[in-house]
Amino acid sequence: MMNNAVSVRGLRVKRGTNEVFAGLDLEIPRGQITGLLGPSGCGKTTLIRSIVGVQKVAGGTVTVLDQPAGSRALRDRVAYDTQSASVYADLTIHQNLRYFARLIGAPLADIDRVLDQVGLSDRRHQTVESLSGGQENRVSLAIAMLGSPELIVLDEPTVGLDPVLRGELWTVFRALADAGATMLVSSHVMDEALRCDRLVLLRAGRIIADTTPDRLLADTGTTDPDAAFLALIERDEASADHPQTRREAREGGES
Numbered sequence: 659m660m661n662n663a664v665s666v667r668g669l670r671v672k673r674g675t676n677e678v679f680a681g682l683d684l685e686i687p688r689g690q691i692t693g694l695l696g697p698s699g700c701g702k703t704t705l706i707r708s709i710v711g712v713q714k715v716a717g718g719t720v721t722v723l724d725q726p727a728g729s730r731a732l733r734d735r736v737a738y739d740t741q742s743a744s745v746y747a748d749l750t751i752h753q754n755l756r757y758f759a760r761l762i763g764a765p766l767a768d769i770d771r772v773l774d775q776v777g778l779s780d781r782r783h784q785t786v787e788s789l790s791g792g793q794e795n796r797v798s799l800a801i802a803m804l805g806s807p808e809l810i811v812l813d814e815p816t817v818g819l820d821p822v823l824r825g826e827l828w829t830v831f832r833a834l835a836d837a838g839a840t841m842l843v844s845s846h847v848m849d850e851a852l853r854c855d856r857l858v859l860l861r862a863g864r865i866i867a868d869t870t871p872d873r874l875l876a877d878t879g880t881t882d883p884d885a886a887f888l889a890l891i892e893r894d895e896a897s898a899d900h901p902q903t904r905r906e907a908r909e910g911g912e913s
């Protein structure tokens with residue numbers, strides 16, 4: 659058995675005319691929370707889609723729990739919560755959970771557990787269409803936590819949630835990781851980075867940092883994760899071999 663839950667080698671992905679990845683390498687260790695961070699459009703969702711096996715790839719390999727990404731054998735071992743809630747609006751929360759539990763063969767007793775974990779037990783008989791956006795997102799998060807997935811991939815799970823709820827969900831993520839699950843969580847919110855075991859910072863389809871929260875702060879000499887990420891991005895900008903930037907700099911110098 660590999661030590662890593664996910665191994666990405668030489669991944670190449672094109673979406674439309676955009677080359678999102680031109681040979682990406684990444685290892686995600688088991689049993690930890692790995693945070694996937696980076697500016698909008700840097701490729702977080704595309705990487706997540708490649709890991710859960712729904713992205714057409716132009717080259718390279720993605721191995722998940724020792725199987726090729728998207729394999730049938732991974733169906734109930736990998737859970738994926740997309741950015742937009744994927745739930746049936748006209749069904750109640752409980753009906754949605756019962757349907758998905760049956761689909762993946764999870765015990766029905768799991769429904770109470772996940773409802774409690776996302777703080778929706780009291781609303782179980784409410785239809786999804788009558789929920790707020792944040793509540794609806796929590797229903798799809800609850801669905802992702804049904805069964806005992808070994809890898810749980812969450813694309814921006816805390817968007818639109820208040821700080822209290824965000825804190826509670828991170829406690830749940832930590833408990834899932836402590837119980838042995840591997841968590842891959844993407845986020846825009848830099849203070850959430852400090853709750854991860856490991857951080858991967860993507861920029862324009864490249865990994866510019868693969869680190870831990872402590873190392874990130876020490877390396878950039880700050881206690882503020884926002885400032886730390888900005889420092890890394892500026893460092894990357896300064897070191898990038900970017901002809902246009904050099905030309906702009908030259909033109910700037912001549913004027």
Ligand SMILES: Nc1ncnc2c1ncn2[C@@H]1O[C@H](COP(=O)(O)OP(=O)(O)OP(=O)(O)O)[C@@H](O)[C@H]1O
Binds near residue numbers: 673674696698702
């Ligand atoms: N269907 C598509 N067709 C063409 N280009 C696409 C498509 N989907 C995404 N892209 C492009 O691929 C790049 C990576 O997109 P991706 O959604 O992976 O970024 P992201 O980091 O998840 O962004 P965000 O944080 O805003 O969700 C972007 O430049 C985006 O414009």
